Amino acid sequence: MRFLRLPILVIGLIACGMPAQAVMGQGPAIAIVVSERSAIRSLSQEDIAAAFLGMSVQNLAPIDSDDVSLREAFYQQLLGRSRNQMRAYWSRMVFTGQGRPPPVLNSDELGRVSNVNWLSYVRSDQKPAKTRVLLVLP
Amino acid sequence: MAPILACRCVFLSGALALTVATGDVCAQETPPLELNAHASLGMSRSLASGVAYRAMDSSLVALDDGWSGRLDNRVGVQARWNITPAWSAVVQSLVRRNGADDVRMATPWAYVSWQPDTQWEVRLGRFRQSLFLITDSYDIGYSHPWVRPPAELYTLVGESTSLDGIQVRHRHALGAGVTGTLTAHAGVTEVKRPRYQVRNTRNLGISYAVSDGALTVQAALVSANTRMNSSGIEQIEALIRQQDAAVADDYGVANIAGQTYGGLGLRYEKNGWVFISEIGATQLQRRSMTDRLGWYATLGRTFGAWTPYLSYAENRVTGALTEDRLGSGSTASTANAFLARRNTGQHTWSLGVRWDFQEGMDLKVQLDRVSPDTYGLQGSLLPDGRHHFNVVSVVMDWAY
Numbered sequence: 001m002r003f004l005r006l007p008i009l010v011i012g013l014i015a016c017g018m019p020a021q022a023v024m025g026q027g028p029a030i031a032i033v034v035s036e037r038s039a040i041r042s043l044s045q046e047d048i049a050a051a052f053l054g055m056s057v058q059n060l061a062p063i064d065s066d067d068v069s070l071r072e073a074f075y076q077q078l079l080g081r082s083r084n085q086m087r088a089y090w091s092r093m094v095f096t097g098q099g100r101p102p103p104v105l106n107s108d109e110l111g112r113v114s115n116v117n118w119l120s121y122v123r124s125d126q127k128p129a130k131t132r133v134l135l136v137l138p
Numbered sequence: 139m140a141p142i143l144a145c146r147c148v149f150l151s152g153a154l155a156l157t158v159a160t161g162d163v164c165a166q167e168t169p170p171l172e173l174n175a176h177a178s179l180g181m182s183r184s185l186a187s188g189v190a191y192r193a194m195d196s197s198l199v200a201l202d203d204g205w206s207g208r209l210d211n212r213v214g215v216q217a218r219w220n221i222t223p224a225w226s227a228v229v230q231s232l233v234r235r236n237g238a239d240d241v242r243m244a245t246p247w248a249y250v251s252w253q254p255d256t257q258w259e260v261r262l263g264r265f266r267q268s269l270f271l272i273t274d275s276y277d278i279g280y281s282h283p284w285v286r287p288p289a290e291l292y293t294l295v296g297e298s299t300s301l302d303g304i305q306v307r308h309r310h311a312l313g314a315g316v317t318g319t320l321t322a323h324a325g326v327t328e329v330k331r332p333r334y335q336v337r338n339t340r341n342l343g344i345s346y347a348v349s350d351g352a353l354t355v356q357a358a359l360v361s362a363n364t365r366m367n368s369s370g371i372e373q374i375e376a377l378i379r380q381q382d383a384a385v386a387d388d389y390g391v392a393n394i395a396g397q398t399y400g401g402l403g404l405r406y407e408k409n410g411w412v413f414i415s416e417i418g419a420t421q422l423q424r425r426s427m428t429d430r431l432g433w434y435a436t437l438g439r440t441f442g443a444w445t446p447y448l449s450y451a452e453n454r455v456t457g458a459l460t461e462d463r464l465g466s467g468s469t470a471s472t473a474n475a476f477l478a479r480r481n482t483g484q485h486t487w488s489l490g491v492r493w494d495f496q497e498g499m500d501l502k503v504q505l506d507r508v509s510p511d512t513y514g515l516q517g518s519l520l521p522d523g524r525h526h527f528n529v530v531s532v533v534m535d536w537a538y
Contacts, residue, residue, distance in 0.1 A: 046315020049351040055309065055317040059256060079351055080408035082440055084494035089407075091537035092281035094174050095216060096266070096274045097228055097251065 029124040030074050033131040037116045043134055049078050051119055053089070054099030062102040063110065063120040074121050077137045172218040178279035180210035180533030186520075189527045191508065193289040195482050195515040196296045197237035198332070201529065208235050210286060210533050212277055216247070226251045232277055237297050238331045246277070246300045261305040268321050268345045269358045271403040271416055273299050279535035283412060283438050283447050283492055285504040286531075290453035290486060291432035293515055294418050295399060301325035301341055312348065319347045334368040345401075352408035360399040366391035371426045374476050377469055385463045389426040389473075397422045412438045412445070419456065428480040429457035436488075443495060449488040453515065455481050483511035490531075498538055504531045 032048055034040050040060075043051075051060040052075075065071050072083045081089070090101040105113070107122045111130030122128060124136050183205045184191045190200035193209060201209050212234035219227045230247035249263030266274040272287045273295060279286070303325020312318045322344045328337040345358035371391050379386035403416035417433035431454045438447030459477045464470035490504030509526040513519060520527065 044314045046313075046350065048315075050311075050315045050317055053349075053351050055319075055349060055351070056256070058311075080410070082410075082442075083497070084443060084500075085407065085412075085440065087494075087498060087537075088281045088500075091176065091278055092275045095176060095214070095230065095278045095281070095537075097218075097247070097249075097261070100172070 028070065028073060030070070030077060030121050030137045031124040031127060032119070032121050032134045032137065033110065033127065034119055034134055035111075035113065035116045036130050036132045038118075038132065040117075040119075040134065043119075045078065045135070045137070048119065048134075052078065052102065054093060054101075059117050061115050061118045063113070063118050064102040064104045065121060066104045066106050067123075070121070070123060074137075168220045168223065170220055172216075172220070174216045174218075174538060175214065176278050176280055176535070176537040177213040178210050178277075178533055178535045179207065180285065180531060181205045181207050182209055182285070182529060182531035182533070184527060184529050186524065186527035188521050189524075190516055190518065191506075191527070191529045192515045192517065193286055194237065194293045194296060195517060196293070196331070196334070198239040199235055199237065200516070208239075210279070210531065211235070212279075214277060224253055226253075234277065236331075237329070244300075249305075257309050259307040261307075262303075264300055264302050265305050265323070266299050267301055267323055267341070267343050267360060268347075268356075269295055269299075269343065269360050269399055270401045270418055271354075271356055271405060271414070278537065279502075279533060280498070280500060280537035283414070283436060283445060284449065284488065284490060285502050285533045288432075288434035288436075288449060288451035288486070288488075289515055290451035290484065291416055291418050291434055293453065293482065294420055294430055294432050297329045297331075298327050298336060298338060301327045301338075303341070316348065316350045319349070321345045321347075333370065334366060336364060336366045338362040338364055352406060354405045356401070356403050358401045362397045362399075364391070364394045364397050366394070370476075374426065374473060377472060378464065381464060381467075381469050385461070388424060391424060391426060394423050394427075410440045412436070412440070412447070422457075425458055425461070425477070426480075427457075428455055428459070428477070428482075430454065430482060431456050438492075443493055445492040445494075447488075447490055447492070449490075450485070451488070452485040454483050479513055479517065481512045482515050484514035485509050498536060500535050502531070502533050502535070504533075505529070506531070 050056045051062045075081050075083060075086050093099040107126060107128050110120055110128045127133060182201055184201050184203050187203045190202050192200050199208055212232060214230060214232040216230040227250050228247055231243055231245050233243045235241050246266055247264060249261040249265050251259060251261050253259045268274050275281050276287060301323060303323060305323040307321045309317060309319045324342050326338055327341055340363040343360035345356060347354055347356040368391060375386050375389040378389055398421045401416060401418040406413045415435040419431040420429050422429055434449060434451035436447055436449035438445050459481055461470055461473040461477060464473060487507045488504055490502055493501045495501055506529040507526055508529060
């Protein structure tokens, strides 16, 4: 155990002194949006998290943004996870047959998605046409 | 025009992308064929000469003091054919060095799936059981924080993880954002290795996991009837039978009913922190198979692309390691020597860092300090004066 003292001390100092990226992340305000034709009127943040982890039992169809910085900020705010962590999560799900990651679309294309149960996120000042904001992440 | 061609579909997996100039965007249209692959490429070595590190006590794959990729190198490919929205077929092939120390292609997954809705799934064919948190994703290095899952726990189930049979899964909401997943299976499994052959003629399992997205807790129980051929155990059994048939029955492995494996694990991942801990135990119904308990705890924290982690793992024998029913003759001595070698007890401190240097790729460096009680998972005593040895590993993982 002695051989680990120095590395543990260094890691401990780093962990205590440096905020993780998740804590530092002050990204753009993010609006959760659905189709204006959707019957969904409200969702809790927990329900949205479950949907984007592929664990929702509701008939929700999450869609990821092709805006990489927005996607990073979204998962940090919603789940406290980085894009790399989500990628690792989905690799586990895909190779055990438990789900597949949400498809990726440009926000301008959301209004034309045929499935009315889609659920996505956009920068709050860039709400696409034919969409409705459910909530804005704090 | 067919619906799938009338719209544009983009998938993160990169499996398929169909584009036309205009039309609705059918983001939820499932491609007919999805291809995914994963690979791990690594080099590792024991830092002590004369000590061969094993990640699984039943395996012949051992790591000596020369750099080698024999423990971690592997590549897997998965094809999923989405026949209809409810029906699909999945085949996953894996090339790796198996417990016989041969590089072979295996097929750990090959099943037909029926998903009538978002809650139910029924699989028929070959699948991996969900006994421990990582049993079903053991070979997907990219999805784990470590170079390899802690040996002290995962050696308990060995290579008998893929079953041929039926698996049923039901997912249900337990509250806002909280999901419960009940998984049950029934099947058979067979592993043939030079030193032994083991067949579960009836393997029944049930697991239940609750997750709120950040915290996942899973409990699982597997019961199996086992038929085993092992020349080492059979020789001991034959020797004891000459003296005491009742004791010999406690060593016979030709037909064992009601072996059980249990696991309890939790995983927490939020705000840059990851904490994973599991405990598992066996009741194998025979003194010759030695009941064991394994557990570990891992704590890591992510800083951008870097995740340093510290892990502690322990394997402990809970069954008897001595035979006091045979008096003090040579048979008793032989039985006691046999049981002593079954002492896989050891503990390991692991310190490592994962670097996600590119999307879908990571590089991990890990240092393990392994302290066997006696033989440990290595199956041999350390050289005189040594109580531990170190293993260093550098592995690159990739998933697509």
